[in-house]
Amino acid sequence: MELRQLRHFVAVAEDQHFTRAAERLMVSQSGLSASIRALERELQTPLFVRTTRRVTLTEAGRALLGEAQRILAQVRSAHEAVAAVQGVLRGTLSLGTEQCIAGVHVARLLAAFRRRHPDVEIRLRQAGSGALAEEVAAGRLDLAFAYRAEADTDQLRSAFLNREPxxxxxxxxxxxxxxxxxxxxxxxxxxxxxxxxxxxxxxxxxxxxxxxxxxxxxxxxxxxxxxxxxxxxxxxxxxxxxxxxxxxxxxxxxxxxxxxxxxxAYETVALLPPPQAASPAARALMSVLETLPRTEGA
CATH class of the missing domain: 3.40.190.10 (Periplasmic binding protein-like II)
Structure with missing residues (x-):
């Protein structure tokens, strides 16, 4: 199983379409299809149900998707860690947040982060706290600002932001x-x-x-x-x-x-992966956050 195959598989799963996935990956559709077929042969099971209009994941495909996304996130973190050791923070910061989260002014924080780390691409997603927790635990987000719903786990930890009635x-x-x-x-x-x-x-x-x-x-x-x-x-x-x-x-x-x-009470936190899995960009963002005044919400 190659990383290239996992990237191809995740792209098709996300786009639910071979042509769109091939265009996004900038590969030929025939090459993408061959890569997926090779992966299915290795795993000895179909990963997609194919129709003329779209493709959907099989049960085996759904089981693989979360692991594949986590593996690719860890590979990305490894590349970024090496760059950080060399003194340059590069790569991507994938951040999730609820609207008007208490304890952090997200726009101000991202502006301060960009001034310090202009070579990092910022991606921001708004969603509910439950979905954000799943995204961080699966490695699809580097961190998220959300409501504290559960105690820390092996895949998810929290850093306090604010508590209010x-x-x-x-x-x-x-x-x-x-x-x-x-x-x-x-x-x-x-x-x-x-x-x-x-x-x-x-x-x-x-x-x-x-x-x-x-x-x-x-x-x-x-x-x-x-x-x-x-x-x-x-x-x-x-x-x-x-x-x-x-x-x-x-x-x-x-x-x-x-x-x-x-x-x-409404308690907000930063949701993070375990320390060993945290990306350099996530650690850098939390460092910037510590230098800014806490807010009621924005």
Missing amino acids: MTVLCHPDHRLAAAGAVVTPHDLADEVFVDFHPDWGPRRTTDTAFAAAGVRRTVALEVNDVHGLLDLVDENLGIAVVPRHFRHKRTSLTALPLKDTGEA
Whole structure:
């Protein structure tokens, strides 16, 4: 099994198409097909189900994909480590983040990183915390800024960024705004909620808080964008339970403290692979982060 074959296999799996993968890799389609067939012969199993329009992974292909991506990430890290020893940081920094993550101003951090390491290509992806954790553990991301969902594992470790309570946002004409008091999950049991997808950190924190209080709630309006959430609340279509720093993003809304949530809090971390697997670019980014002031969120 050659690294070239693994690169070919991953490209076809990601593009789900031989022609597009061949164009991306700048190889002939016939050569790419021959490489995949040779890999399948060596493994003695089909890796793709081929149709006239697309290709999909077989069960064996799905099993290979994660390992192949991890191997290629480790090879890339090895090349970058050698370059770092020679005094030049090159390669690629693949970073993931949730929107408006607390504890780090991502754009400012990347600008500072680029000034120090102009030869490193930066790739940024926004997603929910669950997906980001999987991407870092699989080696597809160098690191990610996300919500802490689980304890550290052999494939994933975390570095603390920030911890803050949750706050209720509502329209100024809402009955809660008129009361102007601290609220509990029980006070919100009959409300219409605007919230994020369940994979997002703020949603996970809110679900945990309400579960701890023994209160069931229904999310009627679900979004994947911070400003979309604020717009819905601003039109009085529902209330939102969000990290405290969100209150600065739409000052026209009323913010109310939320209590009686047990130990539930919005805690953000940098998700990293084990130290021996961390890329030089990831280590360099964390070094830059330590020199910058921590923020509530951006």
